[in-house]
Amino acid sequence: MNFPCCASVKIAIFVDVFPIASQTFVLNQITTLIDLGVDVEILALYPGDQIVLSQPSLAPYQLQRNVTYLLAPKRTVWQQLGHRLSKVGKGLILGKNRRTILAGLKPEFSAQARNLMLSTIAATHSAPLKFDWVIAHFGSSGVVANNLRQIGVLEANIATVFHGQDITAELKFKHTQQNYQRLFKETELLLPVSELWKTQLLSMGADESKTYVQRMGVDLSLFMARRTDKSTKVLHILTVARFSQKKGLKYALQALAKLPSTMQFSYRLVGYGELEEELKAQSSALGLNDKVHFLGAMNTQQVAEQMRWADVFLQPSITADNGDKEGVPVSIMEAMASGAVIVSTLHSGIPELVAHNVNGLLAPEKDADALAQHLNSLYLKPDLRLELADNARERVSALADVVKLNQQLLDLMSNYKRYH
The missing domain is CATH 3.40.50.2000 (Glycogen Phosphorylase B;)
Structure with missing residues (x-):
């Protein structure tokens, strides 16, 4: 069932890999938002197992039509580097996206600059990707989305959903906490899936006024x-x-x-x-x-x-x-x-x-x-x-009613735009 009140809202779901069979919470959110009348696109860095989209509950949505893959499929380190050097080099020579390509090489973006991730994405998009909101699942995806916005590839408000691994095990990775501080400061909404993770985010310096528990629901x-x-x-x-x-x-x-x-x-x-x-x-x-x-x-x-x-x-x-x-x-x-x-x-x-x-x-x-x-x-x-x-x-x-939870999220995002 579609709800015309939401038809003007354009949302991108941002993930590292799409689809992943075990990430039912992502798939549930996408289909529920579509049912609520939202214009949904999926931005993923890499393609996942496409067979997942043929499941009886997903096939009618034809989600493969809604996906934009920002990078080529994962490959060996040297193959990936060669592919990215080629894309970035062509982009710089042709000159269409030179400003955004060079912006993606700034040292502040650390590994995503050094491995040419941001510049490669910039080289393949002559115009910015525009949405009302981007919902990024996991802190690492929120960081990438924010960096893409900083260099001009993405134009949208950003809400990042924190699930668990992203604020436990991944905190040990180099630059993670530094990247999160920028995410906390520069993006609009931080959405931990539990009260425990809200407390964790606040202890790390997140702004309480933009931090809300957003549980993942079920059909x-x-x-x-x-x-x-x-x-x-x-x-x-x-x-x-x-x-x-x-x-x-x-x-x-x-x-x-x-x-x-x-x-x-x-x-x-x-x-x-x-x-x-x-x-x-x-x-x-x-x-x-x-x-x-x-x-x-x-x-x-x-x-x-x-x-x-x-x-x-x-x-x-x-x-x-x-x-x-x-x-x-x-x-x-x-x-x-x-x-x-x-x-x-x-x-x-x-x-x-x-x-x-x-x-x-x-x-x-x-x-x-x-x-x-x-x-x-x-x-x-x-x-x-x-x-x-x-x-x-x-x-x-x-x-945990997935419809109610996502309607509440739409209300939260609508109110954010109204009062900020």
Whole structure:
């Protein structure tokens, strides 16, 4: 459904790579804004997995028509440098974009000047890209968008969404904090996905008057399930995640191995990632192969079906060795809407969504014993499962409706333009 009131608004979603299957929060925002009548374009530095756009929920939007890729596909360092030198050289010789190309080489842009990123983008755009707003996902994308605006390639107000890794692990990278200080000072809106990350941004020097919590929501129409009695003899446990360290999946397997031998359960893992083979080996070593099933990557509709199957959604997130943390996992919101009970950890922004013993169960990070106790309790107490699930649906409906959240964002951006 389109809303004509928003038809005059032109917004660009700015990301590093598009599309990425695991970044459902980006895809949800794009399609929701389109449904709200907004003129949406996608600016991405590099192309991602185009098969993602053929999913049944995305195909009708034909998003490939809305994407502008600012750089050539990733390649080896020397191939990339040669390609960029060619683009920049031709641009300087032809002279059309000489001012913006040279501006992209300023030392203040650090690595993005040295690797010719900004100048290459400038060389391929003879006129500035104009939008009412650019919504950049992750701090690094906000920095690039701001730099492109500084050299004259981009004309727009800029709002940057901070998710987690960008204000934890990436702070260790050279120049990140310096770049963020410029971002805080020069751009219009800073949008952390949780109260925790808002506090973090303010502690780093962000202006409170331009910093607002903007949660990532879910399509409740797809995931909201009717209340059903899931009291079965086999506890259905599900995880949907990228197989990376911060997801804490090895502790999920350890917890399952600690469950009583009389307890009947089936555990499904949906996803992919760098730890997949390690997790499969761990499952085998723990003697769980008959109860643990790796299903691979799935599209949104397939994930929704798995959510409806699940009694429990297990998300044992941890702080990774490099400091990387979650924001508020969208998969938890999807599971809450679907009627699954959340078993997760006291990690990052998760407790802002899941209240222990109210709409889910939480354990300390890396505590397999506590996770096992929670799972066993839910197996033995089907009435508790129903109570927690009902409360979770109510919580997610109030806090994570993607349509309401993006309408609120449009209102915020509209008011910013009106009063600044």
